[in-house]
Amino acid sequence: MSQANIEKSEIDIVIGALHSDLTAFMNEWKPVFSQFHLIVVKDPDLSAELLIPEGFNLDVYTKSDIDRVVGSATSILFSGYSCRYFGYLVSRKKYIISVDDDCVPARDNNGSLVDAVAQHITNLTTPATPFFFNTLYDPYCKGADFVRGYPFSLRSGVTCALSCGLWLNLADYDAPTQALKPEQRNSRYVDAVLTVPARSLMPVSGINIAFSRELLGPALIPALRLAGEGKLRWETVEDVWSGMCAKVICDHLGLGVKTGLPYVWRNERGNAIESLRKEWEGVKLMEEVVPFFQSVRLPESAITAEDCVVEMAKAVKEQLGQSDPMFARAAEVMVEWVKLWKKVGSS
């Protein structure tokens, strides 16, 4: 019983508010969120007042707070989806859970409401198994285990630092895919959590994510910003970039990344065809960075997430900086972020 209590006080739920009226969102999540402390960060570009219902333990941060804490002489931009990183920065908790403000709780195959927070916490507080694939998925889950042929020496696993959840209804597709299949909705509830193997890259979606701030905090960075970045996920790649850095860093530090449950229900929003124009640049960019991320190796001397970010930034600048100014800027932001984290983020 006390174990659960300790964990509740170690959690911050960070919400980036891209919509001013959070009433419906907060009420839908109330059964899950009401026991936790929330950090709501308002998109600095949003002018309207935030509407948040009563009954929550929360702190709200707006543009003026961001300016005060971060200062004006910075290349880090917290607008749009990147506003939530400010929440990561000012949190003092061990674990962070973050969902987009256009998502509500999903229902599982039995019709029960999914407690996404509880599932993320379970993911983060049970080991990950990145060195060998378990064909029955998460071996620490009730009713499952390691299968025959799984080496015993690998069965204690490693600490899970990042938990990536999924989405029912509007899946996190890119604009071209959703535009080609406008009616396609994700209705398949896959009842599994699994560890993404070491050295395998994956697209990390910021829509439904949780991580150990203590172990990985500085590695989640609002570094890559598209020139035409917009207010729909189709029009961004900040989480994809951040996620690739985080995966490389986790692999280097021997930390695990899980994917799968929990699901959230993502509401209808936006027009994929219109977004196609804005995201095209991001699509091209991501093609260039994959070989870099697959081959980058961090020095053994990098033993903390901060160290790793600094090394990643160097590598980005050297190997990608020449091909597009966007990467050079990303490297700069990463360096600044670590400084900012040390100043503000470390308790």
Place this chain on the structure above:
Amino acid sequence: MAHPVTPVSPPLKDELDIVIPTIRNLDFLEMWRPFFQHYHLIIVQDGDPTKTIRVPDGFDYELFNRNDVNRVLGPKASCISFKDSACRCFGFLVSKKKYIFTIDDDCFVAKDPSGKEINALAQHIQNLLTPSTPFFFNTLYDPYREGADFVRGYPFSMREGAPTAISHGLWLNIPDYDAPTQLVKPLERNSRYVDAVMTIPKGTLFPMCGMNLGFNRELIGPAMYFGLMGDGQPIGRYDDMWAGWCAKVICDHLNLGVKTGLPYIWHSKASNPFVNLKKEYKGIYWQEEIIPFFQSIVLPKECTTVQNCYIELSKKVKEKLGSIDPYFQKLGDAMVTWIEAWEELNPPAQAAQSTGVKKEEPSTKAK
């Protein structure tokens, strides 16, 4: 028992063999009849060759017992295990088809959460006929499945995927646990239906279970050797594991894909954990050295065929694992014998002509 309407043309009817090792009986085939009826079966009878194993009526099959194995392979028969389901790979050797589905005789038709019976064979075929995605993990699992796709951030240059060489299915009811786990959790049953197929990323090893397995024989056949197990051998229940590690390393080298997940079968028989422990005992220790060995193998660029890769692997096995136990010298030699047998029974000219003689009548023995 209800018989579903026969499909107009079962997929890959003339291109797929179903290989079944058995030492008991083939009663389980009755339940699979609606799904297997139109396919050719290769039965590999293990154990006493004088025992008659009855095949249910109406199936088109060949049956090989130990005498047949010896007759077909002569001295090379030494590479085929006796008194172990590893003998199933003899069926892979003699098949003339492009695809293989292999299943154990204690595996039955499972039901999905809606109560519908699962056509495991059809799912394996679907898995094998669609690409894999080994180079980048897709968080919505198999993007080629109905209702799924590549997620945002998945590189477009990788969306054609790689050809799928292996389709690894799972099991409801009795899970495939090792002996120590069975001893600790004798009552655990797998009741979780995970509605996903996914590609195991390049560079990652996995425990391949031979109970419910499909593969493209043309792409990976020669690597699907199930080793020396059972009678006269110091180890058992590592046959499929061994094949899986070898095959995955080669798939990774040749940029072929391995899928795991659906389909589920219903695994009915829990083998005796004490018997299993005796068989697995050495394997549990040896695998601690075997795994790092496979994880660190780099096959030379010049190895561009499965056979070449496999021969190269056999050399490394003898060189690096030989010091663990003389068994690995024998195993390395057996791997070479296997490839020699494969080349003999599957000469390139014949492979190009593909399908062999198709039998319409049930037969009791291969001629």
